[in-house]
Amino acid sequence: MQIAEQSTAAEPVIDVQSIPPHQRHPLILQATQDLAPGRGFVLINDHDPRPLSLQIQALFGDAVSWTYLERGPERWRVRIGRPESGTAPATSLRVRIGRGGQASAVAAETPLGVADGGLVCEITDCPLGTTAEQVLDLMQGVIPPAGQLHLSYERLVARRSGSCCGGMCG
Numbered sequence: 475m476q477i478a479e480q481s482t483a484a485e486p487v488i489d490v491q492s493i494p495p496h497q498r499h500p501l502i503l504q505a506t507q508d509l510a511p512g513r514g515f516v517l518i519n520d521h522d523p524r525p526l527s528l529q530i531q532a533l534f535g536d537a538v539s540w541t542y543l544e545r546g547p548e549r550w551r552v553r554i555g556r557p558e559s560g561t562a563p564a565t566s567l568r569v570r571i572g573r574g575g576q577a578s579a580v581a582a583e584t585p586l587g588v589a590d591g592g593l594v595c596e597i598t599d600c601p602l603g604t605t606a607e608q609v610l611d612l613m614q615g616v617i618p619p620a621g622q623l624h625l626s627y628e629r630l631v632a633r634r635s636g637s638c639c640g641g642m643c644g
Contacts, residue, residue: 485513485514485515485516485553486505486515486516487515487516487517488501488502488505488515488516488517488518489518490502490517490518490519491518491519491520498519498526499526499529499632502517502526502530502554503529503530503533503628505554506530506533506534506538506554506556507599507628509538509554509555510556511556511557511558512555512557512558513555513556514539514553514554514555514556515553515554515555516543516551516552516553516554517550517551517552517553517554518549518550518551519549519550519552520548520549520550521546522545522546522550523550523552527540527552529631530554532631533601533627533628533631534601535601535603536557537556537557537601538554538555538556539554539555539557540552540553540554541553541555565600565604566596566597566598566599566600567579567596567597567600567606567609568580568581568582568584568586568595568596568597569594569595569596569597569609569610569613570584570589570590570592570594571592571593571594571595571613571616571618572591572592573591573592575615575617577610577613577614577616578610579606579609579610580594586623586624587623593618593623594623595618595623595624595625596624596625597609597613597625597626597627597630598624598625598626598627599626599627599628600627601627604627609630612627612631612633612634613630616630616633
């Protein structure tokens with residue numbers, strides 16, 4: 475994470491203008507995931523990060539706030555924060571993927587790996603309030619790369635949002 479300066483509220487400032495575009499969202503999403511309750515950071519970008527706001531809303535819901543501090547035309551500044559309340563840790567869900575790609579939830583104690591003609595993997599970092607049905611909907615048609623038994627919820631959302639595979643192919 476590139477921390478360029480400090481904001482007036484003594485919060486980190488992440489200036490992504492010099493970071494390659496394909497690295498920006500993963501960096502910002504990780505910084506958001508790592509926020510402690512009551513903490514935040516200021517994002518600086520050279521364009522309106524509205525698509526990122528939608529991705530953060532999909533991943534974190536009300537557990538993260540988004541406040542524009544400056545709106546262009548040359549620079550956008552946004553405060554991304556985690557409120558004191560509604561900050562329960564992310565959860566995970568174990569899923570069995572059948573040979574045809576159909577996904578079903580399994581018990582948390584189910585061993586990871588190949589079982590009963592399918593693959594049991596764990597979807598990690600599911601945001602607060604995410605239901606098993608939402609995860610299963612995102613999983614339909616997903617075949618994880620060989621040997622990958624843990625998939626982040628963020629990658630599934632990225633896949634659904636237009637990335638060919640949510641970064642699973644590379």
